[in-house]
Amino acid sequence: NAGVTQTPKFRILKIGQSMTLQCTQDMNHNYMYWYRQDPGMGLKLIYYSVGAGITDKGEVPNGYNVSRSTTEDFPLRLELAAPSQTSVYFCASSYFGSAGEETQYFGPGTRLLVL
C-alpha cells in the first residue's frame, strides 16, 4: 500500500491564481481530512469527509473548497490564492479500531507559497 499520497510536493502561486491540491489514499478509508500547518500553530482542520459525496467544513474553511467523488480521492481547491494561504497542507485518512478509536494516517504534505 502506498498509503496517503499528495501532489504536488511544492508550489509557488501568484496572488489570485487557483490550484488544486491532490490527495489519494489506497486503504479504503471512509474518513478523509485536509489540514494546514503554520509554524507554532499546530494543525488546523480545513475540511473533512466521512465518505464519498459527503463533505463538511472544519475550523478554517474560508478560501477553500473540496469534493469527494470517490473513496480514494479528496482534492482541495484554492480559487483565489492569497498570501495568508501560504502554509503546509496535509491530507489524512483514518481507520477506526475495534474500540471505536480513530487513527489518522497522513500524507507527506504540500508546501504552498503565495506571492
Add this chain to the structure above:
Amino acid sequence: AQSVTQLDSQVPVFEEAPVELRCNYSSSVSVYLFWYVQYPNQGLQLLLKYLSGSTLVKGINGFEAEFNKSQTSFHLRKPSVHISDTAEYFCAPSGGGADGLTFGKGTHLIIQP
C-alpha cells in the same frame, strides 16, 4: 469537545539524556489519547495511543506515555534520546467516533550532541 495543551513549545536536551514532553487535555467524556511525531519535512505518523487498560503505553522508537486521569495528563517520555529523535511531537485527544482528533500546537524536541 476536546481541548489540549502542550506546555512546552521547545524542549532542548542532550543526547542520551531522558526527556518528558508534557500534554494536558480537558474533556467531560472518556477519551482516547494519541501522540504523533513529525520528522523534518515529513507528514505526521502515529507514535503511540491509549485506549483503555494499563495506563502506561509503549510506542515506537523507545517512547512511552502515561495516562493520568486525575491530572488529565498524557505525558510522553523516553529514558535516553538520540539525535534521530529530533522532531515535532503532537498530542491529540479524541472522543472517539466522528469527533475526530484535536491536535495540540506541538513540542519541538531538539537534541544537542
